[in-house]
Amino acid sequence: MIELRDVHKRFGQQVVLDGVNFTVQDGETVALLGPSGTGKSVLLKHIVGLIRQDRGTVLVDGKDVARLKRAELRQLRSTIGYVFQNGALFDSLTVFENIRLGITDEALFRDLDYCRERVRRCLELVNLAPETADKYPAQLSGGMRKRVGISRAIAGQPKYLLYDEPTSGLDPVNADIIDDLVKSLDQELGVTSVMVTHDVRGAMRVANRLALLTGGRIVQQGTPQEFMQSTVPEVREFLERDFGSVTFAA
Protein backbone atom coordinates (compact mmCIF):
# COMPACT_ATOMS: atom_id res chain seq x y z
CA MET A 1 0.00 0.00 0.00
CA ILE A 2 1.15 3.54 -0.77
CA GLU A 3 0.10 6.25 1.65
CA LEU A 4 0.82 9.98 1.72
CA ARG A 5 -0.16 11.75 4.92
CA ASP A 6 -0.33 15.53 5.08
CA VAL A 7 2.57 15.94 2.64
CA HIS A 8 3.87 19.47 2.13
CA LYS A 9 6.47 20.55 -0.40
CA ARG A 10 7.60 23.94 -1.59
CA PHE A 11 10.31 25.03 -4.01
CA GLY A 12 11.51 28.46 -2.91
CA GLN A 13 8.38 30.56 -2.46
CA GLN A 14 6.21 28.27 -4.58
CA VAL A 15 4.02 25.89 -2.59
CA VAL A 16 3.56 22.75 -4.68
CA LEU A 17 2.02 20.27 -2.25
CA ASP A 18 -0.02 21.73 0.58
CA GLY A 19 -1.11 18.89 2.82
CA VAL A 20 -1.73 16.03 0.42
CA ASN A 21 -3.49 12.94 1.76
CA PHE A 22 -3.56 10.11 -0.75
CA THR A 23 -3.77 6.34 -0.45
CA VAL A 24 -3.36 3.57 -3.02
CA GLN A 25 -4.49 0.11 -1.97
CA ASP A 26 -2.72 -3.01 -3.26
CA GLY A 27 -4.01 -4.11 -6.66
CA GLU A 28 -5.55 -0.74 -7.50
CA THR A 29 -4.89 1.34 -10.59
CA VAL A 30 -5.24 4.97 -9.61
CA ALA A 31 -5.07 7.88 -12.02
CA LEU A 32 -3.82 11.10 -10.52
CA LEU A 33 -5.32 13.94 -12.54
CA GLY A 34 -4.68 17.63 -12.51
CA PRO A 35 -3.76 20.57 -14.70
CA SER A 36 -0.13 20.97 -15.78
CA GLY A 37 2.20 22.34 -13.13
CA THR A 38 0.11 21.31 -10.12
CA GLY A 39 2.72 18.97 -8.68
CA LYS A 40 1.51 15.56 -9.92
CA SER A 41 5.00 14.45 -10.97
CA VAL A 42 6.43 15.92 -7.76
CA LEU A 43 4.00 13.78 -5.79
CA LEU A 44 5.03 10.69 -7.76
CA LYS A 45 8.72 11.41 -7.11
CA HIS A 46 8.04 11.51 -3.36
CA ILE A 47 6.82 7.91 -3.53
CA VAL A 48 10.09 6.67 -5.00
CA GLY A 49 12.24 8.92 -2.80
CA LEU A 50 13.58 11.18 -5.56
CA ILE A 51 12.19 14.21 -3.71
CA ARG A 52 11.80 14.57 0.05
CA GLN A 53 8.81 16.28 1.56
CA ASP A 54 9.19 19.33 3.81
CA ARG A 55 6.50 17.97 6.15
CA GLY A 56 4.28 14.92 6.38
CA THR A 57 4.87 11.22 5.74
CA VAL A 58 5.18 9.04 2.65
CA LEU A 59 4.72 5.34 3.39
CA VAL A 60 5.26 2.48 0.95
CA ASP A 61 4.44 -0.95 2.37
CA GLY A 62 4.43 0.73 5.78
CA LYS A 63 7.99 2.04 5.37
CA ASP A 64 8.63 5.76 5.77
CA VAL A 65 10.46 6.55 2.51
CA ALA A 66 12.21 9.67 3.83
CA ARG A 67 13.68 7.79 6.80
CA LEU A 68 15.04 4.79 4.92
CA LYS A 69 18.78 4.15 4.87
CA ARG A 70 20.55 4.00 1.52
CA ALA A 71 20.38 0.18 1.22
CA GLU A 72 16.77 0.08 2.39
CA LEU A 73 15.79 2.75 -0.15
CA ARG A 74 17.53 0.78 -2.88
CA GLN A 75 15.63 -2.33 -1.79
CA LEU A 76 12.34 -0.42 -1.82
CA ARG A 77 13.06 1.02 -5.26
CA SER A 78 13.58 -2.48 -6.61
CA THR A 79 9.87 -3.07 -5.89
CA ILE A 80 8.81 0.04 -7.80
CA GLY A 81 8.91 0.51 -11.58
CA TYR A 82 8.93 4.15 -12.65
CA VAL A 83 7.93 5.17 -16.16
CA PHE A 84 9.26 8.64 -16.93
CA GLN A 85 7.38 11.21 -18.99
CA ASN A 86 9.83 11.17 -21.89
CA GLY A 87 11.09 7.66 -21.34
CA ALA A 88 14.40 8.80 -19.77
CA LEU A 89 16.17 6.10 -21.75
CA PHE A 90 19.96 6.12 -21.65
CA ASP A 91 20.79 7.29 -25.15
CA SER A 92 24.31 5.82 -25.16
CA LEU A 93 22.91 2.32 -24.48
CA THR A 94 20.90 0.00 -26.73
CA VAL A 95 17.32 -0.91 -25.92
CA PHE A 96 18.59 -4.27 -24.60
CA GLU A 97 21.06 -2.56 -22.25
CA ASN A 98 18.40 -0.08 -21.14
CA ILE A 99 15.90 -2.77 -20.25
CA ARG A 100 18.60 -4.93 -18.66
CA LEU A 101 19.35 -2.11 -16.21
CA GLY A 102 15.78 -2.56 -14.99
CA ILE A 103 16.67 -6.03 -13.68
CA THR A 104 17.41 -5.00 -10.14
CA ASP A 105 18.48 -8.40 -8.78
CA GLU A 106 22.29 -8.33 -9.13
CA ALA A 107 22.69 -12.10 -9.62
CA LEU A 108 20.07 -12.13 -12.37
CA PHE A 109 21.54 -8.96 -13.89
CA ARG A 110 24.87 -10.75 -14.36
CA ASP A 111 23.22 -13.83 -15.94
CA LEU A 112 23.29 -12.84 -19.62
CA ASP A 113 21.00 -15.68 -20.77
CA TYR A 114 18.38 -14.71 -18.22
CA CYS A 115 18.70 -11.05 -19.25
CA ARG A 116 18.23 -11.86 -22.95
CA GLU A 117 15.11 -13.89 -22.21
CA ARG A 118 13.75 -11.30 -19.78
CA VAL A 119 14.30 -8.43 -22.22
CA ARG A 120 12.61 -10.42 -25.01
CA ARG A 121 9.64 -11.09 -22.71
CA CYS A 122 9.39 -7.45 -21.62
CA LEU A 123 9.45 -6.28 -25.24
CA GLU A 124 6.76 -8.82 -26.06
CA LEU A 125 4.59 -7.53 -23.20
CA VAL A 126 4.66 -4.03 -24.67
CA ASN A 127 4.10 -5.29 -28.23
CA LEU A 128 7.58 -4.54 -29.54
CA ALA A 129 9.52 -6.85 -31.85
CA PRO A 130 12.59 -8.63 -30.40
CA GLU A 131 14.78 -6.87 -33.01
CA THR A 132 14.07 -3.58 -31.22
CA ALA A 133 16.55 -4.73 -28.56
CA ASP A 134 19.53 -3.91 -30.80
CA LYS A 135 18.41 -0.37 -31.59
CA TYR A 136 19.39 2.85 -29.84
CA PRO A 137 16.71 5.14 -28.35
CA ALA A 138 17.40 7.77 -31.05
CA GLN A 139 16.27 5.24 -33.67
CA LEU A 140 12.83 4.83 -32.06
CA SER A 141 9.61 6.82 -32.43
CA GLY A 142 8.09 8.63 -29.44
CA GLY A 143 5.54 5.88 -28.85
CA MET A 144 8.19 3.17 -29.05
CA ARG A 145 10.40 5.02 -26.59
CA LYS A 146 7.49 5.18 -24.13
CA ARG A 147 6.97 1.44 -24.54
CA VAL A 148 10.67 0.73 -23.99
CA GLY A 149 10.45 2.90 -20.87
CA ILE A 150 7.57 0.72 -19.66
CA SER A 151 9.59 -2.43 -20.52
CA ARG A 152 12.47 -1.19 -18.41
CA ALA A 153 10.12 -0.41 -15.52
CA ILE A 154 8.62 -3.93 -15.54
CA ALA A 155 11.92 -5.77 -16.14
CA GLY A 156 12.60 -6.05 -12.41
CA GLN A 157 9.11 -7.54 -11.80
CA PRO A 158 8.02 -4.69 -9.53
CA LYS A 159 5.09 -4.67 -7.15
CA TYR A 160 4.23 -1.06 -7.98
CA LEU A 161 4.26 0.79 -11.29
CA LEU A 162 4.33 4.58 -11.34
CA TYR A 163 3.57 6.21 -14.69
CA ASP A 164 4.44 9.87 -15.20
CA GLU A 165 2.30 11.17 -18.08
CA PRO A 166 2.64 7.99 -20.16
CA THR A 167 0.60 9.39 -23.06
CA SER A 168 1.79 12.99 -23.16
CA GLY A 169 3.09 14.10 -26.55
CA LEU A 170 1.47 11.16 -28.36
CA ASP A 171 -1.24 11.28 -31.02
CA PRO A 172 -4.67 9.91 -29.93
CA VAL A 173 -4.09 6.54 -31.60
CA ASN A 174 -0.75 5.95 -29.89
CA ALA A 175 -2.14 7.34 -26.63
CA ASP A 176 -4.93 4.74 -26.77
CA ILE A 177 -2.37 2.01 -27.45
CA ILE A 178 -0.38 3.02 -24.37
CA ASP A 179 -3.55 3.23 -22.26
CA ASP A 180 -4.56 -0.28 -23.35
CA LEU A 181 -1.05 -1.44 -22.61
CA VAL A 182 -1.16 -0.02 -19.07
CA LYS A 183 -4.49 -1.75 -18.49
CA SER A 184 -3.32 -5.10 -19.85
CA LEU A 185 -0.08 -4.95 -17.85
CA ASP A 186 -1.98 -4.24 -14.66
CA GLN A 187 -4.17 -7.28 -15.28
CA GLU A 188 -1.39 -9.55 -16.52
CA LEU A 189 1.23 -8.67 -13.91
CA GLY A 190 -1.11 -7.91 -11.02
CA VAL A 191 0.75 -4.75 -10.07
CA THR A 192 -0.48 -1.73 -8.18
CA SER A 193 -0.32 1.32 -10.43
CA VAL A 194 -0.39 5.07 -10.08
CA MET A 195 -0.71 6.98 -13.32
CA VAL A 196 -0.15 10.72 -13.43
CA THR A 197 -2.00 12.26 -16.34
CA HIS A 198 -4.11 15.19 -17.44
CA ASP A 199 -5.92 13.05 -20.01
CA VAL A 200 -9.30 12.35 -18.39
CA ARG A 201 -10.53 10.05 -21.18
CA GLY A 202 -7.44 7.83 -20.87
CA ALA A 203 -7.70 7.81 -17.08
CA MET A 204 -11.36 6.74 -17.26
CA ARG A 205 -10.44 3.81 -19.51
CA VAL A 206 -7.53 2.59 -17.42
CA ALA A 207 -8.04 3.41 -13.76
CA ASN A 208 -10.45 2.00 -11.23
CA ARG A 209 -10.03 5.09 -9.07
CA LEU A 210 -9.32 8.71 -9.93
CA ALA A 211 -7.92 11.56 -7.82
CA LEU A 212 -7.72 15.24 -8.72
CA LEU A 213 -4.76 17.26 -7.48
CA THR A 214 -5.15 21.00 -7.69
CA GLY A 215 -3.99 23.89 -5.53
CA GLY A 216 -1.55 21.55 -3.80
CA ARG A 217 -4.31 19.29 -2.46
CA ILE A 218 -6.31 16.27 -3.51
CA VAL A 219 -9.77 17.78 -3.91
CA GLN A 220 -11.63 14.66 -5.03
CA GLN A 221 -11.02 10.90 -5.18
CA GLY A 222 -13.34 8.14 -6.23
CA THR A 223 -14.38 5.70 -8.93
CA PRO A 224 -14.77 7.05 -12.47
CA GLN A 225 -18.56 7.16 -11.95
CA GLU A 226 -18.25 9.06 -8.66
CA PHE A 227 -15.80 11.39 -10.33
CA MET A 228 -18.15 12.16 -13.22
CA GLN A 229 -20.97 12.83 -10.78
CA SER A 230 -18.90 15.06 -8.52
CA THR A 231 -20.23 18.50 -7.67
CA VAL A 232 -16.84 19.79 -6.51
CA PRO A 233 -16.25 22.95 -8.60
CA GLU A 234 -12.59 22.12 -9.39
CA VAL A 235 -13.60 18.67 -10.69
CA ARG A 236 -16.40 20.07 -12.84
CA GLU A 237 -14.10 22.72 -14.24
CA PHE A 238 -11.41 20.13 -15.00
CA LEU A 239 -13.85 17.71 -16.64
CA GLU A 240 -15.46 20.45 -18.72
CA ARG A 241 -12.06 21.23 -20.22
CA ASP A 242 -11.78 17.69 -21.48
CA PHE A 243 -15.36 16.78 -22.28
CA GLY A 244 -16.74 20.18 -23.22
CA SER A 245 -20.45 20.58 -22.53
CA VAL A 246 -20.92 17.45 -20.48
CA THR A 247 -24.14 17.22 -18.53
CA PHE A 248 -23.24 16.10 -15.05
CA ALA A 249 -25.60 14.13 -12.93
CA ALA A 250 -26.14 16.21 -9.82
Added chain:
Amino acid sequence: MTAPVAAYDPRRALGRLVLTGLSHTGRVSLLLVEILRGLAEWRVWVPRTLTEAWNIGVGSLFIVLLVAGFAGAVTALQTGYQFTGNIPYYVAGSLIVESVVLELGPVLTGLILAGRIGARYAAELGTMRVTEQIDALETLGRSPASHLVIPRVLAGIVMIPVLTVLANATGILSGWFAVQAVLPVTDADFTYGARVFWRPFDAYYSIIKAFAFAVCITIISCYYGFSTEQGAEGVGKSTTGAVVSSCVLILLLDTLLARLLLS
Protein backbone atom coordinates in the same frame (compact mmCIF):
# COMPACT_ATOMS: atom_id res chain seq x y z
CA MET B 1 5.92 57.12 -10.42
CA THR B 2 9.05 55.02 -10.67
CA ALA B 3 9.73 52.17 -8.28
CA PRO B 4 12.45 52.90 -5.70
CA VAL B 5 15.81 51.38 -6.64
CA ALA B 6 17.37 49.31 -3.86
CA ALA B 7 20.76 50.68 -2.84
CA TYR B 8 23.72 48.38 -3.46
CA ASP B 9 24.83 46.97 -0.16
CA PRO B 10 28.36 45.52 -0.34
CA ARG B 11 27.83 43.58 2.90
CA ARG B 12 24.80 41.81 1.43
CA ALA B 13 26.68 41.07 -1.77
CA LEU B 14 29.59 39.65 0.21
CA GLY B 15 27.20 37.60 2.34
CA ARG B 16 25.55 36.16 -0.76
CA LEU B 17 28.93 35.34 -2.24
CA VAL B 18 30.04 33.54 0.92
CA LEU B 19 26.77 31.61 1.11
CA THR B 20 27.02 30.59 -2.55
CA GLY B 21 30.63 29.50 -2.01
CA LEU B 22 29.68 27.47 1.06
CA SER B 23 26.75 25.91 -0.77
CA HIS B 24 28.99 24.82 -3.68
CA THR B 25 31.61 23.50 -1.23
CA GLY B 26 28.99 21.52 0.64
CA ARG B 27 27.54 20.01 -2.51
CA VAL B 28 30.97 19.14 -3.94
CA SER B 29 31.75 17.45 -0.60
CA LEU B 30 28.55 15.40 -0.87
CA LEU B 31 29.54 14.38 -4.40
CA LEU B 32 32.95 13.28 -3.08
CA VAL B 33 31.23 11.19 -0.41
CA GLU B 34 29.07 9.59 -3.13
CA ILE B 35 32.22 8.85 -5.14
CA LEU B 36 33.88 7.17 -2.16
CA ARG B 37 30.76 5.09 -1.51
CA GLY B 38 30.48 4.14 -5.17
CA LEU B 39 34.06 2.80 -5.28
CA ALA B 40 32.80 -0.46 -3.74
CA GLU B 41 30.86 -1.17 -6.97
CA TRP B 42 33.99 -1.89 -9.00
CA ARG B 43 32.15 -4.25 -11.36
CA VAL B 44 30.18 -1.23 -12.58
CA TRP B 45 32.89 1.40 -12.87
CA VAL B 46 35.93 -0.58 -14.08
CA PRO B 47 34.66 -1.33 -17.63
CA ARG B 48 33.18 2.13 -18.01
CA THR B 49 36.45 3.72 -16.84
CA LEU B 50 38.39 1.89 -19.55
CA THR B 51 35.98 3.06 -22.25
CA GLU B 52 36.02 6.61 -20.94
CA ALA B 53 39.84 6.65 -20.66
CA TRP B 54 40.14 5.49 -24.25
CA ASN B 55 37.64 8.13 -25.42
CA ILE B 56 39.24 11.07 -23.68
CA GLY B 57 42.82 9.89 -24.17
CA VAL B 58 42.69 9.20 -27.90
CA GLY B 59 40.16 11.96 -28.53
CA SER B 60 42.29 14.65 -26.90
CA LEU B 61 45.68 13.51 -28.18
CA PHE B 62 45.73 15.55 -31.39
CA ILE B 63 44.81 18.93 -29.88
CA VAL B 64 47.09 18.44 -26.85
CA LEU B 65 50.11 17.56 -28.99
CA LEU B 66 49.36 20.35 -31.46
CA VAL B 67 49.24 23.01 -28.76
CA ALA B 68 52.30 21.60 -26.97
CA GLY B 69 54.21 21.51 -30.24
CA PHE B 70 53.46 25.15 -31.00
CA ALA B 71 54.15 26.22 -27.40
CA GLY B 72 57.59 24.57 -27.49
CA ALA B 73 58.39 26.12 -30.87
CA VAL B 74 57.29 29.62 -29.81
CA THR B 75 59.30 29.35 -26.60
CA ALA B 76 62.37 28.47 -28.69
CA LEU B 77 61.79 31.34 -31.14
CA GLN B 78 61.38 33.84 -28.31
CA THR B 79 64.50 32.45 -26.64
CA GLY B 80 66.38 33.15 -29.87
CA TYR B 81 64.96 36.68 -29.97
CA GLN B 82 66.14 37.47 -26.43
CA PHE B 83 69.56 35.84 -26.66
CA THR B 84 72.65 38.06 -26.58
CA GLY B 85 76.20 37.08 -27.37
CA ASN B 86 77.17 36.78 -23.70
CA ILE B 87 74.92 33.80 -22.94
CA PRO B 88 76.21 30.29 -23.73
CA TYR B 89 74.01 28.54 -26.31
CA TYR B 90 73.41 25.48 -24.18
CA VAL B 91 71.28 27.67 -21.87
CA ALA B 92 68.61 27.62 -24.60
CA GLY B 93 68.23 23.88 -23.98
CA SER B 94 67.81 24.43 -20.24
CA LEU B 95 65.33 27.21 -20.75
CA ILE B 96 63.11 25.36 -23.20
CA VAL B 97 63.07 22.07 -21.29
CA GLU B 98 62.41 23.70 -17.91
CA SER B 99 59.73 26.02 -19.31
CA VAL B 100 57.90 23.19 -21.01
CA VAL B 101 58.15 20.65 -18.19
CA LEU B 102 57.50 22.97 -15.24
CA GLU B 103 54.85 25.23 -16.73
CA LEU B 104 53.77 25.11 -20.34
CA GLY B 105 53.16 21.36 -20.67
CA PRO B 106 50.95 20.81 -17.61
CA VAL B 107 49.19 24.20 -17.61
CA LEU B 108 48.37 24.37 -21.32
CA THR B 109 47.28 20.72 -21.31
CA GLY B 110 45.13 21.42 -18.25
CA LEU B 111 43.49 24.46 -19.82
CA ILE B 112 42.83 22.66 -23.12
CA LEU B 113 41.38 19.64 -21.36
CA ALA B 114 39.27 21.87 -19.10
CA GLY B 115 37.63 23.00 -22.33
CA ARG B 116 37.50 19.67 -24.05
CA ILE B 117 36.86 17.15 -21.27
CA GLY B 118 35.26 19.55 -18.79
CA ALA B 119 32.72 20.80 -21.32
CA ARG B 120 32.00 17.27 -22.49
CA TYR B 121 31.43 15.90 -18.98
CA ALA B 122 29.27 18.83 -17.89
CA ALA B 123 27.18 18.74 -21.08
CA GLU B 124 26.73 14.95 -21.00
CA LEU B 125 25.75 14.80 -17.34
CA GLY B 126 23.70 18.00 -17.60
CA THR B 127 21.69 16.57 -20.49
CA MET B 128 21.21 13.34 -18.54
CA ARG B 129 19.99 15.37 -15.57
CA VAL B 130 17.43 17.44 -17.51
CA THR B 131 16.16 14.40 -19.45
CA GLU B 132 15.70 12.56 -16.13
CA GLN B 133 18.22 9.84 -17.04
CA ILE B 134 20.01 10.35 -13.70
CA ASP B 135 16.67 10.12 -11.85
CA ALA B 136 15.95 6.96 -13.84
CA LEU B 137 19.22 5.40 -12.66
CA GLU B 138 18.28 6.16 -9.07
CA THR B 139 14.80 4.70 -9.41
CA LEU B 140 16.41 1.55 -10.81
CA GLY B 141 18.31 1.30 -7.52
CA ARG B 142 21.63 2.06 -9.19
CA SER B 143 24.22 4.54 -8.03
CA PRO B 144 24.76 7.47 -10.42
CA ALA B 145 28.20 7.91 -8.83
CA SER B 146 29.47 4.45 -9.81
CA HIS B 147 27.80 4.51 -13.24
CA LEU B 148 28.54 8.07 -14.29
CA VAL B 149 30.94 9.97 -12.03
CA ILE B 150 33.64 7.50 -10.96
CA PRO B 151 34.46 6.32 -14.51
CA ARG B 152 34.82 9.91 -15.70
CA VAL B 153 36.89 11.06 -12.72
CA LEU B 154 39.24 8.05 -12.78
CA ALA B 155 39.64 8.18 -16.56
CA GLY B 156 40.61 11.85 -16.27
CA ILE B 157 42.97 11.25 -13.35
CA VAL B 158 44.80 8.56 -15.34
CA MET B 159 44.74 10.11 -18.81
CA ILE B 160 45.45 13.79 -18.07
CA PRO B 161 48.91 13.07 -16.56
CA VAL B 162 49.63 10.70 -19.47
CA LEU B 163 48.64 13.40 -21.96
CA THR B 164 50.77 15.90 -20.03
CA VAL B 165 53.85 13.66 -20.30
CA LEU B 166 53.27 13.35 -24.06
CA ALA B 167 52.73 17.12 -24.31
CA ASN B 168 56.02 17.72 -22.47
CA ALA B 169 57.89 15.43 -24.86
CA THR B 170 56.31 17.08 -27.91
CA GLY B 171 57.01 20.58 -26.60
CA ILE B 172 60.67 19.75 -25.94
CA LEU B 173 61.14 18.15 -29.36
CA SER B 174 59.49 21.02 -31.25
CA GLY B 175 61.51 23.52 -29.18
CA TRP B 176 64.69 21.60 -29.98
CA PHE B 177 64.02 21.81 -33.74
CA ALA B 178 62.79 25.41 -33.66
CA VAL B 179 65.71 26.80 -31.65
CA GLN B 180 68.13 25.51 -34.29
CA ALA B 181 66.37 27.72 -36.83
CA VAL B 182 67.18 30.92 -34.92
CA LEU B 183 70.35 30.14 -32.98
CA PRO B 184 73.48 28.14 -33.83
CA VAL B 185 72.65 25.55 -31.13
CA THR B 186 73.98 22.05 -31.79
CA ASP B 187 72.27 18.88 -30.57
CA ALA B 188 75.11 18.44 -28.09
CA ASP B 189 74.55 22.00 -26.76
CA PHE B 190 70.84 21.40 -26.39
CA THR B 191 71.13 18.06 -24.60
CA TYR B 192 73.88 19.37 -22.35
CA GLY B 193 71.77 22.40 -21.45
CA ALA B 194 68.71 20.23 -20.90
CA ARG B 195 70.65 18.05 -18.44
CA VAL B 196 72.68 20.68 -16.62
CA PHE B 197 69.74 22.25 -14.76
CA TRP B 198 67.55 19.16 -14.79
CA ARG B 199 66.40 17.59 -11.55
CA PRO B 200 64.25 14.45 -11.42
CA PHE B 201 61.87 16.40 -9.19
CA ASP B 202 60.98 18.56 -12.22
CA ALA B 203 59.29 15.56 -13.84
CA TYR B 204 57.48 14.67 -10.61
CA TYR B 205 56.38 18.29 -10.23
CA SER B 206 54.95 18.28 -13.74
CA ILE B 207 53.00 15.08 -13.04
CA ILE B 208 51.84 16.30 -9.62
CA LYS B 209 50.46 19.41 -11.31
CA ALA B 210 48.76 17.36 -14.03
CA PHE B 211 47.22 15.11 -11.38
CA ALA B 212 45.94 18.10 -9.37
CA PHE B 213 44.49 19.67 -12.55
CA ALA B 214 42.87 16.35 -13.48
CA VAL B 215 41.12 16.08 -10.11
CA CYS B 216 39.97 19.68 -10.42
CA ILE B 217 38.68 19.38 -14.02
CA THR B 218 36.84 16.09 -13.56
CA ILE B 219 35.24 16.77 -10.17
CA ILE B 220 34.20 20.32 -11.07
CA SER B 221 32.70 19.38 -14.43
CA CYS B 222 30.85 16.34 -13.01
CA TYR B 223 29.54 18.54 -10.21
CA TYR B 224 28.28 21.18 -12.64
CA GLY B 225 26.69 18.51 -14.83
CA PHE B 226 24.93 16.94 -11.86
CA SER B 227 23.66 20.33 -10.65
CA THR B 228 22.10 21.26 -13.99
CA GLU B 229 18.60 22.71 -13.93
CA GLN B 230 16.10 24.12 -16.41
CA GLY B 231 16.55 22.43 -19.77
CA ALA B 232 18.85 23.40 -22.62
CA GLU B 233 19.68 26.79 -21.11
CA GLY B 234 20.71 25.05 -17.89
CA VAL B 235 22.99 22.68 -19.81
CA GLY B 236 24.63 25.68 -21.49
CA LYS B 237 25.11 27.41 -18.13
CA SER B 238 26.56 24.28 -16.54
CA THR B 239 28.97 23.72 -19.39
CA THR B 240 30.22 27.31 -19.33
CA GLY B 241 30.41 27.25 -15.54
CA ALA B 242 32.41 24.01 -15.56
CA VAL B 243 34.96 25.32 -18.07
CA VAL B 244 35.38 28.74 -16.46
CA SER B 245 35.62 27.36 -12.90
CA SER B 246 38.08 24.65 -13.96
CA CYS B 247 40.31 27.19 -15.75
CA VAL B 248 40.29 29.57 -12.78
CA LEU B 249 41.06 26.73 -10.37
CA ILE B 250 43.88 25.47 -12.61
CA LEU B 251 45.53 28.90 -12.52
CA LEU B 252 45.07 29.14 -8.74
CA LEU B 253 46.45 25.62 -8.23
CA ASP B 254 49.35 26.44 -10.54
CA THR B 255 50.35 29.37 -8.33
CA LEU B 256 49.73 27.46 -5.11
CA LEU B 257 51.76 24.43 -6.17
CA ALA B 258 54.64 26.63 -7.38
CA ARG B 259 54.68 28.35 -4.00
CA LEU B 260 54.43 25.10 -2.04
CA LEU B 261 56.71 22.83 -4.05
CA LEU B 262 59.28 25.08 -5.71
CA SER B 263 60.20 27.51 -2.95
